[in-house]
Amino acid sequence: METIPEEIARQRICKFGRKILNSGLTKGTGGNISYRLSEKDILITPTGIPYPELGPGDICKVDYDGNVIETSGHETSSETPMHVHVYNKKEQVNAIMHTHSPFASTLATAGKSIPPIYYQIAFVGDEVPVAKYQTYGTLELGKAAVNALEDRNGVLLERHGVLAVEHDLESVFEVASIIEELARIYYQTLAAGITPDGLGEEEIKRLMEKFKGYGQQTT
Numbered sequence: 001m002e003t004i005p006e007e008i009a010r011q012r013i014c015k016f017g018r019k020i021l022n023s024g025l026t027k028g029t030g031g032n033i034s035y036r037l038s039e040k041d042i043l044i045t046p047t048g049i050p051y052p053e054l055g056p057g058d059i060c061k062v063d064y065d066g067n068v069i070e071t072s073g074h075e076t077s078s079e080t081p082m083h084v085h086v087y088n089k090k091e092q093v094n095a096i097m098h099t100h101s102p103f104a105s106t107l108a109t110a111g112k113s114i115p116p117i118y119y120q121i122a123f124v125g126d127e128v129p130v131a132k133y134q135t136y137g138t139l140e141l142g143k144a145a146v147n148a149l150e151d152r153n154g155v156l157l158e159r160h161g162v163l164a165v166e167h168d169l170e171s172v173f174e175v176a177s178i179i180e181e182l183a184r185i186y187y188q189t190l191a192a193g194i195t196p197d198g199l200g201e202e203e204i205k206r207l208m209e210k211f212k213g214y215g216q217q218t219t
């Protein structure tokens with residue numbers, strides 16, 4: 001697995017916390033971010049701390065059962081069970097971002113998955129499916145997310161928001177941003193009464209090949 005030093009990981013989590021707020025992917029203290037630091041430790045944002053005030057020392061450290069192993073003086077994110085479950089089930093995932101971005105949350109509330117109508121879908125997979133509704137903060141929500149994810153990089157959480165997964169924090173922010181963009185475009189086509197054709201399986205495979213390594217040029 002790819003690893004970065006703990007202090008750098010903590011700083012990046014804070015940076016991307018501010019980015020999800022400033023780019024409109026979430027509001028207030030909504031959403032949460034985590035990083036697979038090692039085979040024993042996961043870093044995750046605390047609950048209830050506004051992103052502009054979040055510092056590296058505020059980030060919580062938990063194990064793969066979700067137990068706090070190093071206190072930051074704050075409670076861990078309410079969605080810790082979901083994050084931990086995804087890391088336990090998806091060994092290639094090193095970074096997770098959960099947001100309440102507005103267009104994606106709208107489709108999630110309508111129970112509408114995002115079909116492959118726009119080329120950037122290939123950053124996520126063949127579609128962005130909807131994970132079945134479960135109460136926030138539960139292990140069941142994590143199970144529903146994993147069931148819907150399969151080999152994709154993101155899902156909509158029914159009547160709730162977005163879950164994006166990737167191999168690093170930079171890429172997971174890209175995926176969370178792209179899901180919101182895909183949702184906005186799909187919503188706009190629906191609002192205009194348009195039903196675009198899908199790109200087709202072959203073209204999606206071609207796009208996935210082209211996007212492989214895309215993020216690695218900028219890191």
Ligand SMILES: [Zn+2]
Pocket residue numbers: 030031098099100136160161
């Ligand atoms: Zn949430």
